[in-house]
Amino acid sequence: MTADPVTASSAAPGAEYADTASAAYQAALQVIESVEPRIAAATRKELADQRDSLKLIASENYASPAVLLTMGTWLSDKYAEGTIGHRFYAGCQNVDVVESVAAEHARELFGAPYAYAQPHSGIDANLVAFWAILATRVEAPGLAELGAKHVNDLSEADWESLRNKLGNQRLLGMSLDAGGHLTHGFRPNISGKMFHQRSYGTDPETGLLDYDKLAAAAREFKPLILVGGYSAYPRRVNFAKLREIADEVGATLMVDMAHFAGLVAGKVFTGDENPVPFAHVTTTTTHKSLRGPRGGLVLAQPEYSDAVDKGCPMVLGGPLSHVMAAKAVALAEARQPSFQAYAQRVADNAKSLAEGFLKRGARLVTGGTDNHIVLLDVTSFGLTGRQAESALLDAGVVTNRNSIPADPNGAWYTSGIRFGTPALTTRGFGAAEFDRVAELVVDVLNNTQPTQASSGPSKAKYTLADGTAERIHAASAEMLAANPLYPGLTL
Ligand SMILES: *Cc1c(COP(=O)(O)O)cnc(C)c1O
Secondary structure, three states: OOOOOOOOOOOHHHHHHHHHHHHHHHHHHHHHHHHHHHHHHHHHHHHHHHOOOEEOOOOOOOOOOHHHHHHHHHHHHOOEEEEEEEOOOOHHHHHHHHHOOOOOHHHHHHHHOOOOOOOOOOOOOOOOOOOHHHHHOOOHHHHHHHHHHHHHHHHHHHHHHHHHHHHOOOEEEEEEHHOOOOOOOOOOOHHHHHOOOEEEEEEOOOOOOOOOOHHHHHHHHHEEEEEEEOOOOOOOOOOOHHHHHHHHHEEEEEEEEEHHHHEEEEOOOOOHHOOOOOOOEEEEOOOOOOOOOOOOEEEEEHHEEEEEEEOHOOOOOOOOHHHHHHHHHHHHHHOOOHHHHHHHHHHHHHHHHHHHOOOOOEHHHOOOOOOOEEEHHHHHHOOOOOOOOHHHHOOOEEEEEEOOOOOOOHHHHOOOOEEHHHHHHHHHHOHHHHHHHHHHHHHHHOEEEEEEEEOEEEEEEEEEOOOHHHHHHHHHHHHHHOOOOOOOOOO
16 A cells, blocks of 8 residues: 555655655745745644644545645746637646646546536536536527626626526525535525525435435426535435436536545445436535645536536636646545545544444434534534534634534524544544544533523523643644644644
C-alpha cells in the first residue's frame, strides 16, 4: 500500500516530501509576512487551530500539501475563458494541458464519458448543470430578452415570466429537512427561482428515503429534472432506482454527489450506489470527502456534454487555472490504492461513531449510518442544535447544527448535530478513536444545561458544567497528538 499523502505515516513517499513541503511553507509565509503580516499570522493560526481541534464537520477535510502547494502559483495569473483548445485569450497552451489532465483524471476515476473541470465551487457546478439541461431539453430559452436587466433587479413577476419563457420547468429534489441542499430548488437560492420546485422526503418512522413516495411525486409533478444527492442524509441512495423513476416520467436525472464523491472515487459506493453510470449529469465539489482543493466538477453523459462544455460563458467567467491544476493533483491522488483504503476507513469510522452514540443511549436520525455522516438528534439531551453546537465548540469539538426531519426547533436553531468522518480519518483516526469521540460528545451534551433568557426560554443559551471543557480538551489533545496533522510541517 502506498503511503497516504496527507498523514504520510512513516512510509515513503509522503514522509519524503513532508520536509520539502515544510520548507516551502516557511518560505511562503516569510514572503507573505513582508507584505501583510496579519495575513501570515492568520494563516499560521489557522493551522494551529485546525491541529488542535476535533474537526467533525462533514463537508470539510484536509487536502495534501501537494494539492495545497499547487494552488499557490502563477497559473492563477492567466485568463483562459473558453474550452480546451478554444479560448477567448491568447497563450493558453499550458492551461489547456492543466484542464485536460484534470478532466482526464476525472473521467478515469469516475468512469464518466465527459468531465468539465472549470466550476469554481459546488454551487457553480450545479448552475452549469441546470443551464446545460435547460439548453439541451428546452427549445429557445429566450433569455436574451431579459438581458437588459441585472438579475438582482428581477421582480417576482419577472421571474415568473422568465420561468414561462423557459417553459415553466419543474425540479424535484430532496427536501432540506431530509438532508437536501439549498441548490436543489430552495427559495433563497436561484435554483428556487429558476424552477417550480417540489421536494421528496424521508419516511417519518424510519427516516429513510421513501422511494415509493418519490416515484408517486415524480409521476404527479412530472419534473424536467429529478435531483438526487444530499448534504445531511446519513444513508446510501439507490441511484438505479432514481434513474428508473426519472425514465418513467421523462426527467433528466441529475445527481449532486458533492458530499460523497470521495466514497464513489474510493469505490465504497459501487453498483446501484454509484450515481455516475445512472445520472445524465453528475455534479460534485472537490473539497469534501474527495479531499481536493475548493472547487467543482461536472460529469455528463454524451448527450449533455456539449451544453455542459458551455458552462463558460453561460454561467462562468475565466476558470481558476491554479485550482484546476490542484484538482488534477487531487484526482491523481484519488486514483491511488491508498485513497480506496482511506474511503473505506471513512465509512468504517462513521459506523464506529454511530455505534458509539447508540450504545451510550443517544438517538440518531435513521438509527445509524452507512456513509460518512452521522446525524445526532439532540432533543433527548433537552438541547437545541444551536446550544449543542456551541457547547461542543467550547470543548474543542467542531461540528455544525443541522435540521432533522420535522424539526421542532426550525431551520435556525435546529435539533440536530451533523458529524462527518472524512477529516479526522485523514488524520489517521480509526474505529477506537471514533468510539472515544462519541464518548466525549455525549459527555459534553450530558453536562450542558439550557438556560433561561431574561425574556423567557432561549434556544441559544446554555451552561456547560465546570471542568467539562477542560476534561474534553485534555482527552482530545491526546488523540490529536497521536494523529498529527501534516506531520513534519513546522512553521
Ligand atoms: C456543499 C454542497 C454544495 C455546495 O458547494 P460549494 O462549493 O460550497 O458551493 C452543493 N451541493 C451539495 C449537495 C453540497 O453538499
